[in-house]
Structure formats: structure tokens, C-alpha cells
Amino acid sequence: MLPDFCLRTVEKNMNTMIGKNQRPELLMPAGDMQKLMTAVRFGADAVYLGTDLFGLRAHAGNFSLEQLHSARAFTRRHGVALYLTLNASLRPFEIAALERLLEDLKPIDLDAYIIADPGVLATIRKIDPERAIHISTQVNSCNPQAAEFWRLNGASRINLARELSLEDIRDFAAATELELECFVHGAMCVAHSGRCLLSTALLGRRANRGDCAQPCRWNYALVEETRPNESFAIEEDQRGTYLMNSRDLCLVEYLPQLMAAGVDSFKVEGRMKSLYYVATTARVYRDALERLWQDPSDQDPRWREELEKVSHRPYDSGFLLGYEDAKIHAQDTHYIRTHDFVGFVNEDDDHGLWVAGRNRFFVGDELELIGPGMRQQTFRVDEIQTLEGERVPAGQPNSRLKMALPQWAEAGDLIRRQRPEGE
Ligand code: SF4
Incomplete structure (x- = not known):
């Protein structure tokens, strides 16, 4: 019962x-x-x-x-x-x-x-x-x-x-x-x-508490006890070591x-x-x-x-297609990063739309505005001003900026910049 x-x-x-x-x-x-x-x-x-x-x-x-x-x-x-x-x-x-x-x-x-x-x-x-x-x-x-x-x-x-x-x-x-x-x-x-103690053991940050620092993806080296300042690479192959990388x-x-x-x-x-x-x-x-x-x-x-x-x-696709095809193991330790998030669009009564800088970008850069519903548009930065009206050559993290945006821009939209090759 x-x-x-x-x-x-x-x-x-x-x-x-x-x-x-x-x-x-x-x-x-x-x-x-x-x-x-x-x-x-x-x-x-x-x-x-x-x-x-x-x-x-x-x-x-x-x-x-x-x-x-x-x-x-x-x-x-x-x-x-x-x-x-x-x-x-x-x-x-x-x-x-x-x-x-x-x-x-x-x-x-x-x-x-x-x-x-x-x-x-x-x-x-x-x-x-x-x-x-x-x-x-x-x-x-x-x-x-x-x-x-x-x-x-x-x-x-x-x-x-x-x-x-x-x-x-x-x-x-x-x-x-x-x-x-x-x-x-x-x-x-x-x-x-999340049923793993690696993060708990190394940092006291528990995966079971949603706080995993993902040490399984770190790059590890070998240190001999009496030579703490010397580390030896453990290389599975020319790409490095990736024993635990998913x-x-x-x-x-x-x-x-x-x-x-x-x-x-x-x-x-x-x-x-x-x-x-x-x-x-x-x-x-x-x-x-x-x-x-x-x-x-x-x-x-x-x-x-x-x-x-x-x-x-x-x-x-993880294990979705079955265990035979599963390739959850990554072959190197690097993240793939093609774009930087450079700004967040805000709005207030005094300034209308303005941009909260999140990463560096420059006058002359091509940026892309993205919004809900797959809206996106590339635009060129011709001028950047602070909210106080001073012209500046670049947007910086934590800056508050005015600049021309595509016409459909709204508060809450995001701005990104494609990373130059090799950056
Ligand atoms: S992300 Fe890595 S370190 Fe964190 S719980 Fe999963 S396997 Fe363990």
C-alpha cells in the first residue's frame, strides 16, 4: 500500500x-x-x-x-x-x-x-x-x-x-x-x-553539488618528489595527454x-x-x-x-548511436573557440540603447549582432563613444559604450566578434 x-x-x-x-x-x-x-x-x-x-x-x-x-x-x-x-x-x-x-x-x-x-x-x-x-x-x-x-x-x-x-x-x-x-x-x-570524486579530491569542489571544476580535462605532467620545480610531460602522442578528456x-x-x-x-x-x-x-x-x-x-x-x-x-553524439560508435573521448585538451562575446545591448531612458563591453574590440572591426529567433547581422564599427560622449578607439571589458547598431537591435541582444586566424 x-x-x-x-x-x-x-x-x-x-x-x-x-x-x-x-x-x-x-x-x-x-x-x-x-x-x-x-x-x-x-x-x-x-x-x-x-x-x-x-x-x-x-x-x-x-x-x-x-x-x-x-x-x-x-x-x-x-x-x-x-x-x-x-x-x-x-x-x-x-x-x-x-x-x-x-x-x-x-x-x-x-x-x-x-x-x-x-x-x-x-x-x-x-x-x-x-x-x-x-x-x-x-x-x-x-x-x-x-x-x-x-x-x-x-x-x-x-x-x-x-x-x-x-x-x-x-x-x-x-x-x-x-x-x-x-x-x-x-x-x-x-x-x-557527476559520479566522480576527482574534483572533490583535488579542489574540494564537489561534482555532486554542481560545482565540478572539470579537472578531468586538465593537462597533467609528472613531477619527481625531490625535484618539485621540474615537471616532465606525459605525452600519449604528439598532441599531448588526453586520457580523461571527454x-x-x-x-x-x-x-x-x-x-x-x-x-x-x-x-x-x-x-x-x-x-x-x-x-x-x-x-x-x-x-x-x-x-x-x-x-x-x-x-x-x-x-x-x-x-x-x-x-x-x-x-x-555520445552513446546515442550505441556503444560501438561512441567517441566521447577527445583527442586533445583544447577548446575550439572561433568567436568572442564582446558586448551586451542595454537600454535606459538617458542613453537609449548602449553596449556593455565584455571583451576588447576596435573601431574598424566587423562585429555581429545576435538576437532571439536566429536573427543576426554583421556590421562595421565606425565609431565608439563612452556614455559621457568621449570618442575611444576600442571597447573594453566593463566599459559602457555608444555605437551604431543594426536597426533591429534591442536590449538583451549580444554582440560577438570572429577571432582572427591563429588568435
Ligand atoms: S566533469 Fe570530469 S571531473 Fe567533473 S565529475 Fe565529470 S568526469 Fe569527474
Whole structure:
């Protein structure tokens, strides 16, 4: 016999299931308020974020209670769902802090908590029994029997393990009533998602707390104990050492197959990634989902071209096509970076549109303005002024600038510059 709260939640889940005749959700990360607003503006249907209220170490990429209230108000105004990650595995002394946190969170009316620890789920059920529960990638859910376990315990959605193939996902979807969420873009682990102690051991930054510093991608050298100032290269081959380097996931070309398989929500990884990454991935995946939902054969090469313009490791489809074809291992340690994010468009009553500088650019440069809905336009910088009217030869990080922009420019648009060859 299921406890009452489980029965209530299961019934609620069945009523709120995303209908399969509805376009799947685009779920974007938000590391701060500006990224959240950008994710929404550039096409997110739902946003996930973390909180620093857990009595744990605060770091960039988390929201305070006050910011969560603002995030809720903003997403509500735009009809966007808001999920909070509570997917840490807690030690006994942390449960009391979780209980206090859940009491504080109740009035915010979040759309779901993302959890991994059954103890966290049980605590949520005690304090906030009606709140929807999504099962995190950290659980590594690989089969519908696992999904059934979580459903019976009150979950409404499950994140599919990145290790599943398309065929596995089809079989999984056919055998579960839960909403299915699938990562389609972002970093991959060489361990099962986040279940690795490398970052904890080297830096005290725990992957399980969303704080992985990704030391698996660092360049390592060998040091002999008595010669601490001498290091010896460990070279697998002429490209260096890349024993633990994983590629980045990019499934934009496989969205029709994933939709047909029954995925309800497409998730982009990267709460710690840049504003430019959030804008670019959101606008590409939103456009792709909209168009492919109407016509699954409507593949646009611009989607992949645009995704190539954010800093990334070599892209791959991970395990989607099966283990035989998987190439999650990158062959060198470098990020591919063809463009720099140089400015963010703002607006106020005194100055109209102005640009917040994020990177250096110069008078005479060709820049590109990007906006939601795949809008983009190249333009030449003929003159740059400060907001005080002084002419300057270059835009700098943290500067406030006036310059001529394409006519359709709006506050919230981003400006990028192609890197010269070899830079
Ligand atoms: S160190 Fe690498 S493999 Fe380990 S959790 Fe972080 S990203 Fe994943």
C-alpha cells in the first residue's frame, strides 16, 4: 500500500503529464539572474537553477532566496517553468538545513525540485508534499523499472542517463508514464554523470553539488618528489595527454529521432557557462524544436554552424548511436573557440540603447549582432563613444559604450566578434 502523499502525487502527475501532441520543452540552465533572463528571452520554455541556501559553500552559479523570488516573478510573467536543483547527496547533519530551506522555499511556488537522494525526496514529501519532483541525471536512470520505482515514490519526470542509446530511449519511453528529460547539449563526464570524486579530491569542489571544476580535462605532467620545480610531460602522442578528456554532447541533428522516441524535455547542460553560451544554445535549440516539430525533415545547417561558434570541445553524439560508435573521448585538451562575446545591448531612458563591453574590440572591426529567433547581422564599427560622449578607439571589458547598431537591435541582444586566424 502506497502512502497517501504518493497516491496524491501520482494522480497529480498523470494529470499534468506533458501531452505527446505538444512540442517538447526546451530546458535551459541559469547560473545567475542575467543568464536566466537571457535564457528566457532566447527561447527557453523552462529554466533550472541552484541555490546557495543549503548551508553549503556559496559559489558563482547559485541564487539567494531573494533572487529566487525575483526569478519566479520573472519566469511567471513569461510563462516559463522554473525548476530548482536539490540533487546533492546529503549527510545526516545536513537534513535539518534542508528542512529549513524547504520551509523558506514553499512560498516561492517552484514548478519542481530536481533531486537525486531518496532522503531528500522523503524530506520534501514531509514538508512540501504537493511539489512536483524530477529525478536528476545523477541517479543514472537506465531502465523503466527504475522509473517505475521513482514514479511510485511520487516523481513526475526522470532524466535519462546520458549512457542510453536511441533504441534504449525508445524502449524506455514505451514502458513508462513519466515525463522523460534528455540532455542534448553540453559537457559529458568520463564517469557516470557527476559520479566522480576527482574534483572533490583535488579542489574540494564537489561534482555532486554542481560545482565540478572539470579537472578531468586538465593537462597533467609528472613531477619527481625531490625535484618539485621540474615537471616532465606525459605525452600519449604528439598532441599531448588526453586520457580523461571527454568531448561535448551535441544532439541538434538527432532531435527528430528523440522526439519520435518520446522525449518530453530537451535539456542543455551548463549552469556555470557564459551568457553567450546560454543565448546561442537557447536560440538554436528553440528554432530547431519549433521547426522540426512542424516538419521533422526540416534540418537547417545553420544550427550546427551556430553551435560551432560557442567555445566547446569537439562535439559528439555520445552513446546515442550505441556503444560501438561512441567517441566521447577527445583527442586533445583544447577548446575550439572561433568567436568572442564582446558586448551586451542595454537600454535606459538617458542613453537609449548602449553596449556593455565584455571583451576588447576596435573601431574598424566587423562585429555581429545576435538576437532571439536566429536573427543576426554583421556590421562595421565606425565609431565608439563612452556614455559621457568621449570618442575611444576600442571597447573594453566593463566599459559602457555608444555605437551604431543594426536597426533591429534591442536590449538583451549580444554582440560577438570572429577571432582572427591563429588568435
Ligand atoms: S571531473 Fe570530469 S568526469 Fe569527474 S565529475 Fe567533473 S566533469 Fe565529470
